Amino acid sequence: MLILVTLLSACSEASQSASNQPADKKHIHFLYNFSTRSLDPHVDSSYVPLRAGITETLVKLDEEQLKVVPWLAETWEGEDGVHWTINLREGITFHNGRAMDGAAVKASLERAMTENVAIRNALNIGQIAADGNQLQITTTRPFPEFISELVNPNVSIIDVTEEDFNQRITGTGPFKLTSFAPGSKLELARYDAYWDGASKLDSVTFSFNEDANARTLALQSGQVDIVYRPEVESLEVLRAQAGIEVEATSTFRVHQMTMNMERASMQDVRVRRAVDALINRQEIVDTILLGYGEAAKGPFLPSLPFAPSFEPGPSGEAAAVQYLNEAGYTLQDGVMQKNGEPLQLVLLTYSARADLPLIAQVFQSDAKRIGMAVEIRQIDTPEDYMASNRDWDLATYSNLTAPRGDAGYYLNATYHPDGALNFSGAEQPELTAIIDKLNQTVGADERAMLAEQAASYVHEQMINSFILHPSTIVAYNKDKVKNWVTTRSEYYMITNELDILD
């Protein structure tokens, strides 16, 4: 051990000099919580090239206004929802100097659709024509949310004339890739000709570590400057440490209680309301998420333009009991029952999101107090299980509700009878009609109104119950890092605004 320590001491100097950049160079080391082995932005779902500021999309989400705004595209039109005209910004070049024009964008979009069947389905593009800096795109069906789908990082615009997309990638972002160690890290250098103003940073290291403890220690050791999702239990320690800032922002994700309306007891809306009334949202946020979340009022973050403002309904044990009484249940010998049959519910949960089993346990304990028996069943793959097995009543589930600033994805996937995530078995003609109308409507205001209507219907019929919006937590060295923004979308991380303090 002594030999080892001596050896390490000898090495330490070399280590320091190797990890530090020259003093006059501005460098930031960012540590992300998922790794990737491929940089192909059209295929890989880690979205690292966009997050690292290498690639950009035609449009992006404005994190303050929470709406789609121009990025590589300057303007667009598509009143009929089928024929779209997109005008690109002038003078943008890829990192290799080639112009980002209509032909380059067309080739990039076509590659994304060829390589990725999910993108091909999501974009519904029939034809693309390029002329100078203008694109004419025809969708295969009226598709009003087409522009918001272009926010997807899998639709990043890259120069497809380059080769080896898994290891090298040529985008238009503020940073160009200098090296990539699959599964480990990317080294980035400033792209001087960046169209929106070159970064003040000279270089960035974007590395990965999936262990939350190790990420926290990496920040504490000073080897990294910004850490995405540090370990929640260590946040108080980090907050107490001088020079470290901890930021939390609610995301577009919602943890929800999915109700299986195909089960006899759950077909009664009053039982579903009783379940909803039993969920103590703020307590769950405070105890399970240690305050790093926002109690949900509906599926969408309240700040989104299409989030309805619900009147808070009665909640708590008394309200739950009252709903159940109205449904014909009575509490006898400590058991909530109807016609001699006890109210027993099966609640599914899964460990991939560590807070969901804890939420299930809190619910089980609260339900027990009013004589409702809840059996928790742990499953591996919720999508698979819920779709093929209907022997459950409730399920904790986590869902992105407006990942690209539009409600279309969530409403179609979760409440349309044909939706892939319609686990509650919702088949309500009125709701389906609203969603179908939304799918034909182009104007943002009208879409927002329809999305609100759909969310209100879901709330009124209590098809699902919404628990909380978990936060994204980022910790960074506040004595060094300047202009870091923790975004709700989790898409935009390394930007040209990021800087270090003088």
Added chain:
Amino acid sequence: MLRLISRKFLEVALFLLFITFISFLFIRLAPGDPALTILNVDELSVSQEQIEALREEMGFNEPLIVQYGQWLFRFVQLDFGKSYATGEPAFELIAASLPATLELTLGSLAVMLILTLPLASLSALYRESWLDKLSRSLSVIGAAVPSFWLGLILIDLFAVQLGWLPTMGRGGFLSMILPSLTLGLAISSLYLRLLRASLLDSLGEEFIVSARARGIPEWRIFWSYAFRHSLPPVITVFGVSLGSLIGGVVVIEVLFAYPGIGKLIVDSIRQRDYPVIQGYILIMAITVFAVNTGVDLLNRYLKPELRLKGGGMQE
């Protein structure tokens, strides 16, 4: 000779056929639908028809035996298929991850040897001394401490407090030290006990007593007779360890963000990335087979009586 080689070749082929078929069966029967992953249902609007169409297109609706036959047909043309998650050839993904794991395996074995050989030898030579008690205590503690916890302690000490070593990543000798130390310490506890017990057995053998009677120096008795005689059981277990080490020590790879094959396979299982999982199983089966053959040959070299018996791979 030719007959022996062709028999061995047939054995390997049957073994691989069996392993790949069983693994194929288990992977396909396990819960999880790759179509949902490929279509990214968590983020993109997908209809049931689109899911069904993809299942049909990818051949997931075919009977299992047909799917296996198709895989085997592609495999004999050395085509492992492409990863559903990244679109990269599965073989390239596996091959790219192997060097990191091999590096870590060698590093941890080096740590294990440096610790185990002197400690176990001294322990056996000076039985019931304080040194023996210390080494036994260390091996018990080593077996009881979870390796991820040990790793975190080492990171905290050497990276956070002392600032000597990188906390994570793969980048040369320095970045190898902490993961190798964590893993090496964890496996040392097993070999410390095993080698000590084996040495004690050897030292009690009759040929050692007669060697002493012949006046051969004690150091020569230990190294040339007892040590060599105690190695075969250790090497046999070592073969198994080597297989599991190369198979990937997932916790350590995740903790130190070391992009090895263990991490790759966990990701692949989570994403139901069948081509990568299947390719991995095949390559690991070949590796374990090769390691076991190597161990068998080494044992035969160290224990000549095994050579006379002949027969199976492992006595």
